Amino acid sequence: MNVLEVRKQFPILDQEVNGHPLVYLDSAATSQKPVQVIETLEQYYREYNSNVHRGVHTLGTKATDRYEGAREKVRKFINAASTEEIIFTRGTTTSINTIAASFGRANISEGDEIIITHMEHHSNIIPWQQLAKEKGATLKYMPLQENGTISLEDARNTITDKTKIVSIMHVSNVLGTINPIKELATLAHEKGAVMVVDGAQSVPHMKVDVRDLNCDFYAFSAHKMCGPTGVGVLYGKKEHLEKMEPVEFGGEMIDFVGLYESTWKELPWKFEAGTPIIAGAIGLGAAIDFLEEIGPDQILEHEHRLAAYALEKMSKIEGLTIYGPEEAEKRAGVITFNLDDVHPHDVATVLDAEGIAVRAGHHCAQPLMKWLNVSATARASFYLYNTEQDIDRLADSLVKTKEYFTNVF
Template sequence: MNVQEIRKLFPILDQEVNGHPLVYLDSAATSQKPLSVIQALGDYYNGYNSNVHRGVHTLGTRATDGYEGAREKVRKFINASSTQEVIFTRGTTTSINTVAASYGRANVGEGDEIVITHMEHHSNIIPWQQLAKETGATLKYVPLQEDGTLSLEDVRSTVTPQTKIVSIMMVSNVLGTMNPIKEITRIAHENGAVMVVDGAQAAPHMKVDVQSLDCDFFAFSGHKMAGPTGIGVLFGKKNLLEKMEPIEFGGEMIDFVGLQESTWKELPWKFEGGTPIIAGAIGLGAAIDFLEDIGLDEIEKHEHHLAAYALDRMSSINGLTIYGPEDPQQRAGLVTFNLDDVHPHDLATVLDAEGIAIRAGHHCAQPLMKWLNVSSTARASFYLYNTEEDIDRLVAGLVKTKEYFSDVF
């Protein structure tokens, strides 16, 4: 299926914004949804809306089958060994917070170390800051190379036998850097630490095999991979999850409740307190079906091509600074940049007037902004429905923006 055929499957792309055909270059923030996902949500609400697990009536059975069927799709999608290792959450943020609050509090103490990097999203910084404050542990950062990549030698010198947790994003949402997670996991394990992977920017764009990576935890969100908002996944190795305590208590996650004591259901349900995100899980399952029909290898190949094309076209604009690896094969499908003397928010506003949607701000990565010595940046991010023509429109918009602000000042 070519990109023009794929675009027809996304109804939202067929519109004008401010009198121009929409160019959507903000998929790293949230992706658009294909008709099959929208229909799957409608089918649930219109045809078998019901709570799951507890009911024995027909609608409840159909809803349970849809919900647990989505879990099996996720298991296959990331190659987990069992559905017991697949926990549905609200998203990557909730997944990482669950690891920090449950595994972290039980296994990290004073004098221990937690290792992350300067490129992390706030969702993979703040939970570890809080854990370090609560336990007296030390939060350490692997330094970045000049091009925004990681050196395995720096990882080895930062991770020590006192390190209990290493938590690093697989792909940077700002730099596009693709980190060597498999090798970092090996270093973490050699030092007795567990490996947590923020996979929010990886799972939508490339094949992920958690068994091959050998990571202990892997977190990602549905809304960045053509699925609904409000649904995410925490993968965890079964032997670790079984020892962890839930952090939300109530219905659905219990086995037996007495007046003074209660016991929990088996995995994965002990971590899914309350009515679960039923429609979201079903929608995520439909998104996985859609992405696998296209092919994750094809999606990754397409995005590398767009990244290379964008880097080549954008580098010709005088006064444009591009951040991250210069080699498009070392970066995912996004380009973060600044245009001299133009604030990113002003730039995004002018582009929006041309029907071009990009992201501007600190991208929930303020420590990285400080490392880059900027307060904010602009970011164009690509997905399976973007084209070279989209990038041409972006470049033309950047040139127009530069000319406009040159005239103003």
């Protein structure tokens, strides 16, 4: 993978911020978009902007073909068995809420267990909190090891005959931890539970095969994988989706509407009420084409290399604490850290003055912040367009930041 050639496909990176060349290290929040995706969106609006599934005119037919073509691209990208298992949503959050509101309400009863971890994003915590309260179920937290990883022994001890849902992120957006989803799914299934996976931080960075993982549901967002904002995917095994009721009602998802009763379309359309996110789905298809051309394995290898380089460089900075696995191969391209007594927001502000974009705060993971015994952290997240030189800039600027606050205070 030629990173310099890849960078040329991202026009936003060719700019200065505060008088310095931009170093974008916030891809865990949202990735930048390549020319191919930008041009695909422009082409839709310029040439064949039309609603899908309804009209028989030329523009409508072309839009429908591209929209459903994107669904097939998603199916192949994650190796789902059928396009009936691919539902377009607004993103990971909507996908997980749909699972909780539909599958959860139908299958969770008083005394049942729902298992998550302390490392989860808020969107994989709150829907289960609400479901547990509504149904009188128990929300359990699987223990984490000191380095922010999951022990299969702990998982085995946590999942019981009362467990009905295990919902865990594939990759932590804070720790970078790559979780053993395939093994966790096996343990869940042995107890008759279903496996839900938050794939927001995994699908953009590695090869995901939902049939090999044998998960029951898998959710992810386009905007973290070079695609547009406002569109995502809910994968579900057909056997579950067929039994689930829609959570939104209106046009597009109906088969027949009478005065007092209505029936639903078949999968996947019964879960896509109203005019769907047409441009977004087509843009996601273009992003998948781009990522496939580079190769998910090459992207992961590149990020492991960057993570190893960053861990080596940053661990030499006195007073800097790094959270998560020490081994680069156990994490994706995310380095979360704190610098002495400097607040993460101050760190991010100084770095921004140097043209370096990082994230600061609780990263929508307040339970994890409490587990780490911190109020907030700074986070640098890498993607296929980042280089070792970006990390050099980060490390050098962190040293300057430390010196600045030491001298000022």
